[in-house]
Amino acid sequence: MREALSWVQEAGVLQVPVDLPVGNAEGATEGHGSGAAGEEAPAVFGGVPQADGEVPSRLCSEEDEEAEEAGEAMIGVVIEITRRCNMACPHCVRGEKQAFDMPDAVIDVVGRRLGEIEISTFTITGGEPFLKLDRLNRLCDSLEANGVTFEDLWIATNGVYLKPDRIKVIERLLAMATNQLGPAVEISNDQYHVGHLPAPFNDPELARALYPWVGYRGEMKSVIGEGRGEALTEGTRSVEIADDYIYITAKGDISLSCDLSFEHLDQCAVSTIFDRDAFLAIVRAVDVMADVADYGIDPEDDDAMSMEAALELRCEQIAALLNAGVRLNDSDSSWFFNNCDVDGLLI
Numbered sequence: 001m002r003e004a005l006s007w008v009q010e011a012g013v014l015q016v017p018v019d020l021p022v023g024n025a026e027g028a029t030e031g032h033g034s035g036a037a038g039e040e041a042p043a044v045f046g047g048v049p050q051a052d053g054e055v056p057s058r059l060c061s062e063e064d065e066e067a068e069e070a071g072e073a074m075i076g077v078v079i080e081i082t083r084r085c086n087m088a089c090p091h092c093v094r095g096e097k098q099a100f101d102m103p104d105a106v107i108d109v110v111g112r113r114l115g116e117i118e119i120s121t122f123t124i125t126g127g128e129p130f131l132k133l134d135r136l137n138r139l140c141d142s143l144e145a146n147g148v149t150f151e152d153l154w155i156a157t158n159g160v161y162l163k164p165d166r167i168k169v170i171e172r173l174l175a176m177a178t179n180q181l182g183p184a185v186e187i188s189n190d191q192y193h194v195g196h197l198p199a200p201f202n203d204p205e206l207a208r209a210l211y212p213w214v215g216y217r218g219e220m221k222s223v224i225g226e227g228r229g230e231a232l233t234e235g236t237r238s239v240e241i242a243d244d245y246i247y248i249t250a251k252g253d254i255s256l257s258c259d260l261s262f263e264h265l266d267q268c269a270v271s272t273i274f275d276r277d278a279f280l281a282i283v284r285a286v287d288v289m290a291d292v293a294d295y296g297i298d299p300e301d302d303d304a305m306s307m308e309a310a311l312e313l314r315c316e317q318i319a320a321l322l323n324a325g326v327r328l329n330d331s332d333s334s335w336f337f338n339n340c341d342v343d344g345l346l347i
């Protein structure tokens with residue numbers, strides 16, 4: 001247990017050998033559908049684009065600290081609203097698109113579950129999120145009905161469907177954001193995306209003047225070696241495990257990484273949104289991981305039982321990913337081999 005804690009006490013950086021034959025470049029970028037992006041080699045951190053090694057201020061805001069002091073769990077949430085896409089980018093982390101959208105039953109439960117927790121960054125991903133207007137409006141209905149709020153919103157899009165009806169959805173979602181600090185919608189105008197943006201989004205300067213919530217990705221330096229990106233031989237990085245967000249698939253499954261293909265998301269779920277007790281336990285466990293990583297809280301003074309549950313959850317997720325052949329980054333796989341047995345239990 002003491003050794004296991006070194007992972008979180010070092011804010012996600014391990015003090016272990018990194019000579020295992022997995023992974024490669026760190027802190028890279030990937031396909032827009034992954035829920036993490038940025039212009040300058042961003043890493044995944046609660047679905048928020050960030051420069052390498054930089055903890056985004058929005059994750060350490062006064063609201064976060066107040067929530068922690070009040071003992072409330074606060075984590076990021078990524079929602080995969082659809083697996084459809086109008087493009088087939090050569091680097092896409094999700095792999096082949098699927099003719100599947102988040103059903104009403106999942107959306108309705110998502111709203112109820114999220115109404116019970118505190119959310120830092122709320123990310124909507126896909127596929128192409130703006131392809132399915134009816135799904136987005138249903139999601140807004142569900143969130144509003146359950147009084148869901150979040151600190152800030154982030155949606156990555158190829159931008160092709162950014163028409164007035166989609167802008168209304170963005171405005172509905174922004175009304176739920178209590179502390180929006182950066183762009184809420186990022187258009188993937190990188191070298192991999194080929195599509196015609198509608199006016200005014202084809203003119204970034206004009207678009208930003210009209211819609212302060214829009215941002216543009218620009219050139220991508222590298223991609224995740226997962227999904228269709230697995231076939232790319234250069235400039236790829238390996239999959240990372242989250243320590244401060246959960247990913248909810250269109251099917252209602254819960255994962256601890258937004259770096260995965262649809263296939264691996266299906267194979268490696270740690271639970272489902274339909275199990276309320278499991279959902280709340282995962283939220284608490286992820287929050288404990290984030291507490292230690294972000295605030296340096298001593299887990300022995302915080303909640304030792306939750307800490308143990310958090311580490312077990314991490315073991316379970318990594319074991320599933322390794323079994324599925326996912327190319328995990330060196331830090332996560334080394335931590336697993338040092339602290340867990342082959343069944344994914346803490347040693």
Ligand code: SF4
Pocket residue numbers: 031032033085086087088089091092093094126127128158193
């Ligand atoms: S636009 Fe579609 S194919 Fe391209 S990266 Fe995004 S989800 Fe993948």
